[in-house]
Amino acid sequence: xxxxxxxxxxxxxxxxxxxxxxxxxxxxxxxxxxxxxxxxxxxxxxxxxxxxxxxxxxxxxxxxxxxxxxxxxxxxxxxxxxxxxxxxxxxxxxxxxxxxxxxxxxxxxxxxxxxxxxxxxxxxxxxxxxxxxxxxxxxxxxxxxxxxxxxxxxxxxxxxxxxxxxxxxxxxxxxxxxxxxxxxxxxxxxxxxxxxxxxxxxxxxxxxxxxxxxxxxxxxxxxxxxxxxxxxxxxxxxxxxxxxxxxxxxxxxxxxxxxxxxxxxxxxxxxxxxxxxxxxxxxxxxxxxxxxxxxxxxxxxxxxxxxxxxxxxxxxxxxxxxxxxxxxxxxxxxxxxxxxxxxxxxxxxxxxxxxxxxxxxxxxxxxxxxxxxxxxxxxxxxxxxxxxxxxxxxxxxxxxxxxxxxxxxxxxxxxxxxxxxxxxxxxxxxxxxxxxxxxxxxxxxxxxxxxxxxxxxxxxxxxxxxxxxxxxxxxxxxxxxxxxxxxxxxxxxxxxxxxxxxxxxxxxxxxxxxxxxxxxxxxxxxxxxxxxxxxxxxxxxxxxxxxxxxxxxxxxxxxxxxxxxxxxxxxxxxxxxxxxxxxxxxxxxxxxxxxxxxxx
Ligand SMILES: Nc1ncnc2c1ncn2[C@@H]1O[C@H](COP(=O)(O)OP(=O)(O)O)[C@@H](O)[C@H]1O
Ligand SMILES: [Mg+2]
Numbered sequence: 001x002x003x004x005x006x007x008x009x010x011x012x013x014x015x016x017x018x019x020x021x022x023x024x025x026x027x028x029x030x031x032x033x034x035x036x037x038x039x040x041x042x043x044x045x046x047x048x049x050x051x052x053x054x055x056x057x058x059x060x061x062x063x064x065x066x067x068x069x070x071x072x073x074x075x076x077x078x079x080x081x082x083x084x085x086x087x088x089x090x091x092x093x094x095x096x097x098x099x100x101x102x103x104x105x106x107x108x109x110x111x112x113x114x115x116x117x118x119x120x121x122x123x124x125x126x127x128x129x130x131x132x133x134x135x136x137x138x139x140x141x142x143x144x145x146x147x148x149x150x151x152x153x154x155x156x157x158x159x160x161x162x163x164x165x166x167x168x169x170x171x172x173x174x175x176x177x178x179x180x181x182x183x184x185x186x187x188x189x190x191x192x193x194x195x196x197x198x199x200x201x202x203x204x205x206x207x208x209x210x211x212x213x214x215x216x217x218x219x220x221x222x223x224x225x226x227x228x229x230x231x232x233x234x235x236x237x238x239x240x241x242x243x244x245x246x247x248x249x250x251x252x253x254x255x256x257x258x259x260x261x262x263x264x265x266x267x268x269x270x271x272x273x274x275x276x277x278x279x280x281x282x283x284x285x286x287x288x289x290x291x292x293x294x295x296x297x298x299x300x301x302x303x304x305x306x307x308x309x310x311x312x313x314x315x316x317x318x319x320x321x322x323x324x325x326x327x328x329x330x331x332x333x334x335x336x337x338x339x340x341x342x343x344x345x346x347x348x349x350x351x352x353x354x355x356x357x358x359x360x361x362x363x364x365x366x367x368x369x370x371x372x373x374x375x376x377x378x379x380x381x382x383x384x385x386x387x388x389x390x391x392x393x394x395x396x397x398x399x400x401x402x403x404x405x406x407x408x409x410x411x412x413x414x415x416x417x418x419x420x421x422x423x424x425x426x427x428x429x430x431x432x433x434x435x436x437x438x439x440x441x442x443x444x445x446x447x448x449x450x451x452x453x454x455x456x457x458x459x460x461x462x463x464x465x466x467x468x469x470x471x472x473x474x475x476x477x478x479x480x481x482x483x484x485x486x487x488x489x490x491x492x493x494x495x496x497x498x499x500x501x502x503x504x505x506x507x508x509x510x511x512x513x514x515x516x517x518x519x520x521x522x523x524x525x526x527x528x529x530x531x532x533x534x535x536x537x538x539x540x541x542x543x544x545x546x547x548x549x550x551x552x553x554x555x556x557x558x559x560x561x562x563x564x565x566x567x568x569x570x571x572x573x574x575x576x577x578x579x580x581x582x583x584x585x586x587x588x589x590x591x592x593x594x595x596x597x598x599x600x
Contacts, residue, residue, distance in 0.1 A: 165300050206253075360408040429510055516546060568582050
């Protein structure tokens with residue numbers, strides 16, 4: 001992934017982003033048109049004001065000879081008030097109308113991205129940095145809002161205003177004012193864009209320093225335990241201060257460059273205004289134009305240069321916004337490698353028999369993890385997989401859930417290739433208690449209910465009893481409502497595993513997978529839970545991965561996996577009798593720990 005940065009210097013404004021945004025706006029065509037209408041009315045009202053002022057001034061000026069009749073004066077003043085009011089009113093109306101459009105576009109886009117990211121493969125999620133991804137999404141959606149707002153509220157109206165003012169000058173006062181206006185607008189634009197390009201470096205430096213010091217602070221705070229264990233608070237503060245110093249300097253350079261930009265713009269505007277006022281004064285004195293014309297010209301000038309002052313800022317921000325939106329759209333274009341085949345049927349589970357047929361798999365091309373693994377789990381039976389850590393046991397489960405496709409061979413459930421059915425139906429049919437349970441940062445109850453969101457309180461209570469969580473729950477002052485902390489960090493490993501077991505009990509799928517599901521429990525709780533699991537698994541197909549062999553002695557068949565190969569297979573008694581690897585492992589584990597009596 002590219003690092004998230006703002007616009008690069010020298011990078012062009014990429015207008016091709018606009019058509020890609022259109023689908024998110026299409027539904028609001030009428031609203032957008034109305035907002036544009038309001039915008040024109042507001043601008044139109046503003047453009048009428050200098051004309052009213054001109055007539056008032058000329059009418060009040062005794063020397064001009066066109067004495068203003070009383071009622072005309074009243075009408076003009078009323079028109080002035082009306083124009084002022086409408087410009088504000090239509091401006092507000094435009095904001096209100098358009099606000100809905102941007103908000104809805106942000107919502108739709110946010111939801112699309114969220115759905116999309118959840119569709120992506122496990123490998124994508126293993127590679128990503130959550131913080132960076134969240135920032136990309138946030139920056140992208142706010143980029144959309146910024147781009148739309150400034151396109152509609154700043155760029156378009158400013159261009160419209162320039163066109164109107166230049167034509168008014170040209171028609172009423174000949175080419176000189178129009179030329180000065182055009183020349184200064186062009187000079188202003190040229191200077192602003194050039195200076196903004198030059199400044200981008202400083203802005204980027206500042207943003208980088210900002211994010212570096214931020215990352216450092218967050219990382220340091222996340223590791224608060226380690227910091228305290230080592231008593232390194234001072235050391236952390238020093239490192240943070242080094243980053244802050246860089247940030248401070250970058251801010252200073254940025255401010256100086258901003259001064260350069262603003263100074264240059266002010267100079268251009270002042271020059272233009274001075275020459276136009278000079279020309280107007282000269283023409284009033286020589287009788288070419290009236291005092292009213294003078295007022296009109298100076299008013300237009302002020303009105304015109306005010307929004308122009310924003311253009312440099314808008315240009316830079318728009319570049320940033322477009323770059324951010326583009327990153328977001330790039331993310332939307334990441335295709336999952338694994339997808340349902342078109343019109344895939346749902347898996348129909350009859351007995352829940354699982355069959356691995358010559359399944360090979362590798363995460364990376366260089367290293368084989370599973371090598372032509374074949375085995376069967378007959379419907380309603382329990383098969384155990386044992387083997388050293390890193391043998392590929394959890395990988396079997398990931399393949400069964402179709403997080404990855406095997407590089408060779410296939411996996412069948414009740415005779416249906418899992419690659420040919422919808423992933424939703426496949427995952428619906430299997431329940432898992434994973435090796436590492438991660439919980440949502442929510443209450444215990446919500447985490448439990450995740451297995452079956454519409455479960456009744458009794459069902460949850462039953463599951464809790466079976467998972468032997470009730471004793472633990474009774475000790476908690478907040479009971480069900482206890483919050484488990486980020487990723488469930490406030491619970492011990494064993495407690496998390498029991499939550500996970502209860503969750504799966506709630507789901508009650510036809511196929512159950514336990515991946516070292518009781519590894520974090522002490523022997524006593526383990527035996528108790530195993531008894532419960534045995535009960536649940538009674539009429540279910542189950543695949544049990546275990547480190548402690550004592551937990552799987554009752555399995556119908558035990559597979560010994562070693563470096564991606566099944567090296568032994570049989571029941572506990574058969575394998576012991578065979579005197580192979582399993583028997584050796586068993587002897588070693590018996591010796592290692594005085595095991596509690598094993599139910600046979
Ligand atoms: N996403 C991954 N990318 C690369 N290698 C992986 C990935 N996941 C697991 N592995 C490697 O695959 C091997 C088997 O892992 P796993 O199936 O989790 O073993 P275990 O038998 O302990 O459950 C391990 O050596 C592990 O390092
Ligand atoms: Mg594992």
